[in-house]
Amino acid sequence: MSHMPARSARLYNKELAPESATSTWKTHNLFNWWMAGWHSMAGYTMAIGLFAFGLTGWQAIIAFIAGAIILYGLNNLTGVAGQREKVPFPVFARASFGVFGANIPAILRAIVAVFWYGIQTWLASAAVMILILKIAPGTSALAGNSFLGLSSLGWICFLLLSALQLAVLLSGLETVRRLTDFAGPTIWIAVLALAVWMLARAGWTIDLSAVTTPEIPSGARQVLGVASAAFIVAAYMSGPSLNFADFTRNAPNEQSVRRGNALGLLINASLFGIVSVVIALSAHKVYGDETKDLVELVGAIDSVTILLVTIIAVSIATAGVNIICNFVAPVYDLINIRPEWFTFRRAGTLVAVLAVVVTPWNLFSSPVIVNQLIGSIGAFMGPLFGIVTVDYYLLRRKRFDTESLFTDDPDGIYFYRRGYNPRAIGALAVGGLISLLLTFVPAWSDAVPFAWPAGIVVGGLVYALLNSRTPSPVLPAGAASGADATVPTAQTDPPAEAPAGIR
Template sequence: MSFPQHESRLYNKELSPESASGTWNTRSLFNWWMSAWHSLGGYTVAIGLFALGLMGWQIVIAFSLGIIILYFVNNLSGVAGQRAKVPFPVFARASFGVYGANIPALLRAIVAIAWYGIQTWLASSVVMLLAVKLWPNVEGLQATNFLGLSILGWICFLALSALQLGVLLGGMEAVRRLSDIAGPTIWVAMIALALWVLSQAGWKIDFSYASSELGGAGTQTLSMAAAVFIIVAYFAGPSLNFADFTRNAPSAASVRKGNRLGLLINAIAFGVISVVIALASVEVYGEAVHDPIELMADIDSVTLLIVAILAVSLATAGINIILNFVSPVYDLINVWPRFFTFKKAGILVAVLSVVITPWNLFASPAIINHFVGSVGALMGPLFGILMVDYYLLRKGVLHTDELFNEDPSGIYFYRKGYNVRAVLALAFAGLLTIMMSVIPALVSIAPLAWPVGVIAGGGVYYLIARGHVPISPGDRETHTGRIPSVEGQQ
């Protein structure tokens, strides 16, 4: 150890390799992926591809291609996290600087907290449906509204928020145990829902169904490309901070195998069954039903309904914790390591998710598209910069102790704790992706913002940072040419 790590203001045990448990084996990561994909959001994103004018079989292909891309993307970020054994915001210190890493950390936290609140509210809507079915008298609580939500809605929302917080306060091992349960559980609901709607459809579906008139070959090709990267973009944030979980994996091989089973096999199967449910709903309702809650509301069997709702509620809570809760907790700890603990940061995230009144947020297309959407568009540039820095410029060499070194002589200190080259690359690529996401004239290419961001962010960073990235502490002391001096860094 090159410096007194524990005395650094950048140090926090929960951020350090000391807290990496090594217990997230292949099975745990496989269940993690099941929890990540098996949700109302995953179903809605898959079925939403019909809006692009694609046929059922084309959606299955596009969904599968998107998953294949995500498999390679998460192998990169996951293996890097397993080797470094630190969460995403600490890993980002190598490329953005020990203080500059708060830029990607806070950007990721904003997106995660917004979607955490939204997903909690969506899950509470399922709980409300169950409550009304079991106790019809509570329906009267839906008549009174406060801040845009009914009294029954508030009760279900706050109850689910408290339950999720309770899991997180148990630490990462409690999160892992929930993931092990929640992931497989949703298959019960999905299979039950698929069998029910298929029976209603007379056991027939049409994979050539399209919700709108098909365009020419060029239009269909663009729509297919858009569909592929919509699937990738849906998981852009979690792919960025995948290290939060793989740091606890025992080996790189376990990460790759968990990704192979959980993504290539499981996620593709989930996409196929989602399309089957949607196509069966076309036979019953005349159009693809985008919200599975609508299908559940029509189920006559109380037993089947209860099983489906409980499974969906558990699965939604599981995905919410692993994708939208853990990330901002680590991000907040990284901002103020000496103050925040896992529990303190978790409580703050839970409070913020209520303060933003997510139902109002979700109801405003302007906020979702222009604020959350534009911040989300920065996930591609951030991923490109981090992966280029680690794999191409540093050749996979990372000095973990130095990530907690606040001394100006530290190799990841750069200038005043910030690597301006990484910030400039993010600003350039981020401007491109934000324009693609929010300018109406560019709406047709908006789904391509993620790959454009990865290429632009990673490419620009490689060009301006090559030859100026320290590989080891000796680079500063011996002046090897990678970094001529502390003062000369940008």
């Protein structure tokens, strides 16, 4: 006789459980999710940064589309896995890292997300402050002082936007879904309005073949530049791609995930890249500087009406991308660390507080901090992606014993050694080291854009090699997983014992 594994209070929370998943995130919702994910000030800043590789407008567009294609393939892997197993990323990672070892990727992802959540909130609040100063010039007195590097008006805008975002999250994922359904399309209004306004100022003509850098790179450098830019575009979404299961667990079927990805990445992301290039080249013609960010460009708009519409749209869109890319992930990660204490509301409140404590405007003003602190931790996103996808698709062949993800029984399939899988941790260390070397060794500066894909390949390959002689524990032959899984009960005969693997 067998019985369902007992769920441990150290691992179980109703918000982490597969039965808490809904079927409400359909194709158009995931399409809007991607729209909200791309359309932000940070997304535009990343897009115009591609010109630093010496690309022409056409080459930047090609690179952006190539990056979107890469993301489409990778997010079909994580998205479909989440839809099948119905659990968020930190629970999904328990199969490869161990039921307690999954806290390692959860903490790494949470740190990156909290930093970027604060930065994105501050960028949106800066746009709101511009609108307030335009409409109510008398508030300029509040913008002249400074406390911890931010003016009184800046603090008001930042805290107000933080509170609004927190209110959305605390209302639950269904409210988040409705926000993305609204925010995704809304930002197109702002982006297209800005593109038309900039094109008009540029005389309705731009040169897509022009190179904005002082020197025209050689043919080989241009090829390297396009490849580098494509992986920069893909790496921009490395964090959200890793925890995409947080959302697709609520999708009704695999087809809705794939179709949502196709619309949101292959079509929408490509169009966003094209419009961003048009705005950047228009700014280059008007100001002689294609690197001006959206806040600067919006601040130069003379029409208060256009400014009002643009800033409201940008603010809503930034709040949308912030919540889905940088808020939900650390909330689930914190719940995973202490499920017996953290609820969705408690974890969300802590994330909001931490985002204020790190004073993101000071972080953003220091490229050294952004690159070395956030970049160092972010270097582990690639290896994490490689490990969890190799584990699920190659080693387990898309078969989970979902109930065992919630048990701390030492004989559990995913307990490994005291709840940690040394193989996954070792692969993460090797893959992370390679990514860090490619990111920070000056002699390898040309390899920086390839740090993320290299991390995926090395992390996944090392993990596969470590499991090649003695496989990780898998379900017994013939067992199902995800929505098709049949959990053994006390009235059924026990299944054959799974391989023990490493304990």
